[in-house]
Amino acid sequence: MNKTGMTLIVKTVTRITVWMILLYGFYIILHGHLTPGGGFGGGVILALALLNVLLAYGRDYTGKWLNIPLLEHVESASALLFLVVGFLGIVVAGSFLANFLSKGQLFAILSAGTIPLLNIIIGFKVAMSLFLVVWVLAGIKMSKGDAV
Amino acid sequence: MPVETWLIFTLGFMIFGSIVALELKDILSSIIAIGVVGLGVSMSFLFLQAPDLAIVQFLFEIFALIILVRAFIGKENHQLEASPTNRILTVIGILAVLVLFIVSIPVFKLLPPFGEPLMNVSQHYLDAGATETGAANLVASVILDYRAYDTLGEVTVLFAAILGVFAILRSTAKHKAAGGSHE
Numbered sequence: 001m002n003k004t005g006m007t008l009i010v011k012t013v014t015r016i017t018v019w020m021i022l023l024y025g026f027y028i029i030l031h032g033h034l035t036p037g038g039g040f041g042g043g044v045i046l047a048l049a050l051l052n053v054l055l056a057y058g059r060d061y062t063g064k065w066l067n068i069p070l071l072e073h074v075e076s077a078s079a080l081l082f083l084v085v086g087f088l089g090i091v092v093a094g095s096f097l098a099n100f101l102s103k104g105q106l107f108a109i110l111s112a113g114t115i116p117l118l119n120i121i122i123g124f125k126v127a128m129s130l131f132l133v134v135w136v137l138a139g140i141k142m143s144k145g146d147a148v
Numbered sequence: 149m150p151v152e153t154w155l156i157f158t159l160g161f162m163i164f165g166s167i168v169a170l171e172l173k174d175i176l177s178s179i180i181a182i183g184v185v186g187l188g189v190s191m192s193f194l195f196l197q198a199p200d201l202a203i204v205q206f207l208f209e210i211f212a213l214i215i216l217v218r219a220f221i222g223k224e225n226h227q228l229e230a231s232p233t234n235r236i237l238t239v240i241g242i243l244a245v246l247v248l249f250i251v252s253i254p255v256f257k258l259l260p261p262f263g264e265p266l267m268n269v270s271q272h273y274l275d276a277g278a279t280e281t282g283a284a285n286l287v288a289s290v291i292l293d294y295r296a297y298d299t300l301g302e303v304t305v306l307f308a309a310i311l312g313v314f315a316i317l318r319s320t321a322k323h324k325a326a327g328g329s330h331e
Contacts (some may be wrong), residue, residue, distance in 0.1 A: 028203075033283040036199035038291070044207040051214060079307045082300060097296040103282030114282035115292045122303065129306045130211065136317045137215070 014056040021049035029123035033112040039119040043126025050131045059138050068135065075128035078121045085121070096121035105140055152262060154195045162188035175220050183213045200287045 005011065025045035054062045073081075091099035096131030104111030162185045169181035186209035193202040273290060281289040291299050 025186070033285050034286045035285060036287070037203055038200060038285070038288050041203040041207060043203065044211060048207065048211060048214075051211075053220075054212070075310065075325045076307075079303055082303050086296070086300065097300070099281060099293050104208060105209070106282060107284050108280060112281055112289070113293075115281065115283050115288055118287065118292045118296065122299065125268075125303055125306060133310055133313050136313055138218075148308065 004060060006056050010056045015092065017121050018049050018053055021052065022046060025049060025123070029119055030109070030116065030120035032123075033044070033108060033115045034109070039122030040117075040126055043123040045131035046127035047134075051134055054134065054138065055130075059135075062135075064099060066131075066138060071095065072125055075132060078125040081094070081121050082125070085117060089114070101111070138148055151195050155192055158188045158195065159194045176217065179213065179216045179220060182216070183209060186212070200285075 009093055023041045027042075028035075028037035028041055028045060029042030032042065050062075050066070053065065057065070079112035086097040090096055090099050092098070092100040099113040099115070101117075110116075165184035165188065170187070172178045172181060186205065190202045190209060192266045193199075193205055200322050249279045273286060273294065277289045277294075278284065281293040283289040283293070311314040
């Protein structure tokens with residue numbers, strides 16, 4: 001057990017709850033076209049779950065647990081994927097960001113064409129962006145007291 | 149009770165919270181009072197029946213609060229001394245706001261009733277949104293189908309923001325690691 005970060009109680013609780021928070025974030029993202037929430041809200045929940053780990057375990061441990069360069073790639077790729085979906089709209093349906101997939105049954109999880117797809121892309125984008133901003137900010141060493 | 153009563157209550161709560169945040173000596177208590185203001189915004193979105201906005205506002209409030217607490221904990225609180233000049237400036241500021249308020253009272257009378265004119269576009273979204281896009285959540289159908297281009301802009305803004313943060317902070321970190329000080 002590493003000594004950095006908060007106490008053993010906080011670490012144990014975080015180890016259990018972080019998966020529940022991540023699951024809730026994915027639930028909010030995947031049901032964005034049916035219930036309130038969507039990509040932005042769910043993405044912030046995912047970022048807060050990772051931030052929870054960063055606060056409880058400290059920066060060094062989180063850097064080993066998470067693959068930070070991979071997160072950066074996911075962040076950039078999701079911005080590109082949004083454009084890809086937009087250009088697929090031009091190719092298939094004739095206009096940028098057109099809803100080219102089948103609409104499906106109302107209230108079904110697989111419905112609303114490209115809306116769930118874009119929700120997932122935005123969710124990953126927001127989650128990675130917010131977490132990486134905090135990650136970089138936490139890396140600055142202050143002149144007097146140390147950061148995380 | 150009508151929604152206006154609840155809104156006036158939450159707005160008063162928020163104004164009270166911001167005044168408390170300004171007047172408190174302890175910076176941690178100030179940050180918590182700012183959190184009260186953000187919570188008031190989230191609650192008023194809920195009263196206006198906008199749960200999507202309320203969720204996002206609430207989460208971003210927590211996010212901002214964590215960053216503020218992390219940044220300011222253990223820091224010294226630099227406050228402006230209460231000098232005669234400051235007091236005169238405060239009085240001038242309050243008078244200016246009051247004069248502006250009194251001048252703009254005739255404009256308030258011209259405003260339409262709360263939430264009254266429903267535009268053609270919004271009416272079309274309400275009528276045909278579910279059948280045209282297939283999304284049960286009308287907010288999702290607007291931001292990701294009718295107005296998806298705006299959302300692309302937001303994604304671009306986020307991308308530019310993180311690019312700026314990385315460009316600025318990473319270079320300073322590398323500078324310090326190399327031992328060289330810039331200027």
